[in-house]
Amino acid sequence: MPEASARLNVSDHKDVKVVDFVENKILDEANIAEIGQQLTALVEAKDRPKVLLDFHNVEHLSSAALGMLINVNNRVKNQSGQLRLSNIKPQIMEVFEITKLNKLFKILPTRAEALASYN
Amino acid sequence: MSPADGRSRRSGGRSESKHAAPRGGRAGAGGPKASVSMTIGSDYGDAREVQRLIREEVEKAGFDSDSQFAIKLALEEALINAIKHGNKLDKSKRVQVEWRVTPQAAEIEIEDEGPGFDRSSVPDPTNATNLEKLTGRGILLIEAYMTRVEYSNGGRRVKLIRHNQAGGGLKSA
Numbered sequence: 001m002p003e004a005s006a007r008l009n010v011s012d013h014k015d016v017k018v019v020d021f022v023e024n025k026i027l028d029e030a031n032i033a034e035i036g037q038q039l040t041a042l043v044e045a046k047d048r049p050k051v052l053l054d055f056h057n058v059e060h061l062s063s064a065a066l067g068m069l070i071n072v073n074n075r076v077k078n079q080s081g082q083l084r085l086s087n088i089k090p091q092i093m094e095v096f097e098i099t100k101l102n103k104l105f106k107i108l109p110t111r112a113e114a115l116a117s118y119n
Numbered sequence: 120m121s122p123a124d125g126r127s128r129r130s131g132g133r134s135e136s137k138h139a140a141p142r143g144g145r146a147g148a149g150g151p152k153a154s155v156s157m158t159i160g161s162d163y164g165d166a167r168e169v170q171r172l173i174r175e176e177v178e179k180a181g182f183d184s185d186s187q188f189a190i191k192l193a194l195e196e197a198l199i200n201a202i203k204h205g206n207k208l209d210k211s212k213r214v215q216v217e218w219r220v221t222p223q224a225a226e227i228e229i230e231d232e233g234p235g236f237d238r239s240s241v242p243d244p245t246n247a248t249n250l251e252k253l254t255g256r257g258i259l260l261i262e263a264y265m266t267r268v269e270y271s272n273g274g275r276r277v278k279l280i281r282h283n284q285a286g287g288g289l290k291s292a
Binding site: 029030060062063064066067068070071074091095098099100101103104 | 163184185188191192195196199244245250251252253254255256257259260263
């Protein structure tokens with residue numbers, strides 16, 4: 001069971017694990033590694049996990065953070081789970097678009113829409 | 120692979136001296152402005168300090184929000200490239216950072232002591248084969264967000280140029 005940390009707030013919405021990033025910039029390499037580990041633990045805690053990553057606090061991110069998110073996405077798929085991203089600010093969304101990762105991740109504009117999108 | 124959109128220019132093979140930044144030699148409405156030079160170790164903590172200094176100058180110079188975002192991102196990527204991929208995290212290797220910020224433009228040069236690289240051999244991270252790879256997006260982001268990017272000294276030195284602009288988006292033409 002993942003614990004609350006300085007960087008992630010995890011809450012439950014029915015059977016969905018909702019993750020809020022606390023840091024406003026997940027840029028730092030040490031940050032990214034720790035966040036990745038916590039998300040991995042959360043994803044692997046049960047079969048068919050439903051996870052929502054809410055980006056409303058995220059104002060900057062790096063390519064290393066994108067790599068971490070891809071890794072999380074892969075682990076969710078390995079667990080036959082579903083991952084959603086929501087509340088991505090326009091400047092951050094542009095990063096996903098330039099890297100074409102908006103095609104890889106399921107991104108919804110709001111938390112409510114993301115929560116409604118699980119199978 | 121090459122940047123298909125022509126927004127960046129490559130100058131691989133041209134060598135420059137380490138202190139190439141002219142002092143007041145370029146015409147500009149802002150007048151002559153001295154460049155700042157700093158040498159750091161291959162350490163992310165040192166890099167963060169340089170980033171902070173440059174970001175402060177960019178903010179004080181009145182850059183628009185999108186440009187501030189762009190410079191922060193490209194600078195982070197370029198420094199990580201220098202430290203991690205250029206200098207291979209070797210603490211004995213240094214990174215030289217030189218910058219000049221005017222209200223018109225930010226110019227940042229970063230040089231590592233690594234083996235260099237061939238820009239044209241960097242794979243496209245957006246194609247189907249590479250899209251799910253965990254790494255390889257730094258240069259794409261640098262070139263997408265900067266007005267111009269110049270590589271020299273065999274790829275060890277990169278110059279990032281971002282024009283201040285009123286409009287939003289990646290950058291104007």
